[in-house]
Amino acid sequence: MKRESNVKNNKRTVIVLTGIVIVMFSFGFAMSPLYTLFCDLAGIQTLGGNFTIEQAEFKDTGKQSRHVRVKFDSTITRGLPWEFTPTIKEIKVKTGEPNNVIFLAKNLANESIVAQAIPNILPWDANTYFNKVECFCFQKQLLEAQESKEMLIRFVVSTSLPDKINSLTLSYTVMNADTDSVKKYSNKKRIEKVKNYLTDIYFKEIPLFYSLDKETS
Amino acid sequence: MSSFIKLFFKITTTLFLFVYCINVFAEYGLNFPEPVTDNARDIYDIHMNTVRIISALLVVVFSIVIYSIIFHRKSVGYKADQEFHKGVFGRWAWVLVPVLVLGVDLGIAGKAERVLENLWLIPKDENMMDVKVIGHQWWWEYEYIDHGVTVESRYIPKEPSDDLYLRDVDNRLVLPINTKIRFLHTSADVIHSFWVPQLGMKKDAIAGYITETWADINKEGIYRGQCAEICGAWHARMPIVIEAVNQEKFNDWVAQQKNIMLAKAEEASSDKEWNMDELMEKGRSVYNKHCSACHQLEGEGLVPAFPALKGSKIVNGPLDEHIKIVLEGKVSTGMPAWSNLLNELELAAVITYERNAWGNNTGDIIQPSDVKTSD
């Protein structure tokens, strides 16, 4: 008697546990869309925002169009031997209308390099009201050796932008998308400028004990 | 009440008041450095408020425990009160204590919340000055976005016995007082943190993120800070120096910086013919700044890691070999491709210097056009 009920209980336990495993596994796959949803709700920066102009306009609801300032900025991270500058530092835009701004990118190295631009809007709560229709930040960008290219961002500032926000800053961080390439150009571009030999052997062995008194003389 | 208890309470009260008062007198001795922005002053006030509340609670807890240790001990014949948990206090303490603690907590949190809003919500003034702060391993870069000026701020080597050891930089972050300034924070590599205690400012610099803080400095002076997030070997060597000046001096400084940047660019692209003395002088300064860390001031190197340049075969040999190694570096060693970092004049000067210093008497003079790279 006891043996039968044990077998039945064990079967139930196995079924329940297997079910939990399946649910958790599926949850792992569901994370991607759930994450996007959460970021939208919490106003966290995301890369996306692919709106067509019609969609962007449709979002706006009855508020008056007004002027806001939009500033542009870029940061190049270590290991990326590029120049990346906005062609215009600041523009006054009308909410609800599309605008085009060009960034100039130049690859200073002697080989082709792929980079990814990561956008950030300040203040962060303006993120959902800044709709990028077309942006070079949507994909990785390849530049050949010494090549210069114009990169376009086309955006609409939604008319539902809260009244207290009058100025937005769009800032791109541009990073080398290939980690081997990063290592190659990291040692070269900035580290030597720190007057200390240790940084040059950053990726090599570092001696265990030594005295730094020498270097200040 | 026994005289012991009276005495006990007298001592406790005195301690209490003493602790309360030293908080005020200890203002800048064992405490925060002097605040120079309203934010920093608010932070200081919250700090002192919390310290006072906590000190009071600490005195209470310590007195109760010490009293108990003195009077409730077996060696003085005290018998344990096994019915203690049945008294009023015993029955209601589990409600009283949480309510009391909650009250204290809400008091602290309420005061803090107001200051928090001031700190976090960047004023939406039309004409705030924007300064971008970029953390690098292991130096700071300050970009005055509105003025088009960039400043690279690095640690200056000093003796440990120097007053400003680890607290001084070559180029300071100069800021105007009585102006609302918005700081944009980011990093070019790993996480750093921009911390200047007197401004009441600390914000992490994270690559891929831009975050904002703001400050309005009330008084002129020099304010020092440090990187506050471990970023590798030289985390300790990333000082921050802010020089706050009045608007006029600030405008002068900006103009001066712009001139320096223009002059550098001009110098590099000019087609003039340079003579040996000019090249040697320029070369020496370039060499000492960029090359001596590894190859040492007298060119003797640090064998085996860094070859000696004095008497070196490459430096005394064919010119194109020497130029090639300086321009392109050497893979898998620490020798970088200097063509990415120095302009043609600097390259020509340093190669000339190496070939004619410390007994290397090649007599070669190299002009900027000789080292012209395809960019």
Add this chain to the structure above:
Amino acid sequence: MTNEAVLHSHIEHAKPTGWRRWVCSTNHKDIGTMYMIFALIMLFLGGASALVIRAELFMPGIQLTSPDLYNSLVTNHALIMVFGAVMPAAAGMANWMIPLMIGAQDMALPRMNNLSFWFLPAAAIMLVLAFIVPFIPGGGTMVNTGWTLYPPLSLQVGMSMDFLIFTVHLLGISSILASINIIVTILGNRAPGMTLMKMPIFVWSWLVTAFLLILIMPILAGAVTMLLFDRNFGTSFFNAAGGGDPVLFQHLFWFFGHPEVYVLLLPSMGIVGSIIATFSRKPLFGYRSTVFSMMSIGLIGMLVWAHHQYTIGMSLGAVTYFMIGTILISIPVGLMIFNFIATMWRGSMTFETPMLFAIGIILMFSFGGFTGVMVAVIPGDIQYHDSMFVVAHFHYALIPGALFGLLAGVFYWIPKWTGYMYDEKLGKLFFWTSIIGFNLTFFPQHFLGLAGMPRRIVDYNLIFTEFNVISSIGAFIYGLSHLIFLYIIIKTIRGGKKADGKVWEGAKGLEWELSSPPEFHSWPEPPEIK
């Protein structure tokens, strides 16, 4: 199998001897002993790295260690102390005492118990390897990130980071298995008549701790595995260039990291509760509310992790929520400490070494908790974060709250474990040198933090010298005092005054009804619960 069947099969085989007794042990007492010996060795290793750190910080200037070696010592000091000393020692005491306290024959899963322990020496070997690898050509840089392992810096580190990740995996598995064992034992193997609300407070503290561990260790394992993949297999979990986010790691780490400090704290609080009741000759005041406090600490502790991340740039709403949540934890913690004080109050106290430690813990942990409220408040934290103030705060919370608790437990229970009383004079000497050394080391660090000295720096300016000198001197006093502790342990194991079953006059509980030391099989028959 019924209880009787288990009993008979046990009695039939002889007690194991030789190396098999230890390597193949399924006896909770032997395994507990092994855990604690391991923890003691790790305590000295972690302490040695701390002393090198304090030696380097004795004076301005870099005298002893290269900056990366210093950073690596800082990292290792924390990892060894948290994962190698405190957690195994607490697990060891759980193994020794829980079956004795609840009247169980042994842990519910004895062979898994053995596995949980033997993971630890393997993990220690991995950790040593992680430390050695940078000194071999091609090994790359040392782990210079601090115990928090934040990327992108941890993505740059050399091969030792990968070894460290494997160490964390092993430690995590050990903790999770031990926790499962403890929960099953406590919920399933109590003697008849021992209801949950009759269990000693130490057992409750471990029940809550074990649940916490099961919830959080997998998250740490996940986070470091993601780091491993980013470093070696081209993924971009934390690499912004590939669409990832360094801040994600921070959230994952601290979702583990904050409850972890309660994992470190609760068992010691359980020990303190037991000790105070015994030496006050009064039952623990507010047993029920202490149990509920521990559960609340565990629960709320899981919801407030980002108070370690106030400066990353979270929104005002997020930051306010974490501030309020963190401040609210002071309620159950305060109630718990209050209950301990109320147990002392109107008791009849004697001050043997365990009681000295317990009182020291109450006073100093309260102080640590108060500075905790200071750092919880964000405007203040803007100045305290990543400065020496935080270092002072958490050492005041961890050393009294975790380490002294374990030391007190050792003094309290070693007569039970060995059958011999420890030398009381030496015990008191250890206590006083410890307390003085500890306070000398960490109290000045509060002022260093307020004055503007960051943490994890190899070198500092003149203005911070005086307090650093005091702190370093204190550190050496504190560190060297542990040699007294080692001597006491060795002396006690070898012999001394015999201890009877009850050991302490005010001791109450099932464990004190057994002989000192207990028989190889402690409770062959379940005891009667009064």
